Amino acid sequence: MSAEEKTAWLAVGLFAVGVVAFLVLIPFGGVEPALAGFSVVGFSGLGPLLFRKKRDSKEVAEDERDKKIIREATLGAAHSCWCVAVMACMIPWGIHMFHDDMTISIHALPRVVFCGLFTFILVRSVTILVLYRRGKPNGED
């Protein structure tokens, strides 16, 4: 398993932990404070440090296939992130466009940013796992 694949598993696992933490925290303070449960996803940034290739290894750490997978996953994640950001801005406007006195809270803005960030991390990680899995029929020698 490549370092990138392990990092993707870590991110998906942490996202699952974040969802569980969010659901567990809801009864204690409502939905707003429970969103803090997703902060564990930030630890996925430690992946590249935790799964570094050993220096004395003769095998290369990353080759053309890895780079292609990472490029495709990052592109897909960027597109998804863009879609989420557009929807987060346009849907509330579409719903309330006929109400002249409507305002939105300033606190909605960081939520749009985090929503886009989480979408990026999740889509990129899942795409990496799927693309690696496609080229691995049984892994025997």
Place this chain on the structure above:
Amino acid sequence: MAKTELKNRIRRLRFDHDEMTQKELAIRVGVTRQTIIAIEAGKYAPSLPLAFRIAGVFGLPIEDVFQYEDEEPAANE
């Protein structure tokens, strides 16, 4: 659009060359073992430089290692 497939004889050639392992071949051509597995299974089409490096390990021309197959014939023939 015609379906195409890149077939190869890498597995056969490895066994013909003193049962070379996937790891050995990977080290010699400078890729990971997972990439060799994917190429052998026909799930990843290597770049031209990599295909030439693999053929070079076995001392064969590239067309003896990789075969390009068009599943549908061209329409205007």
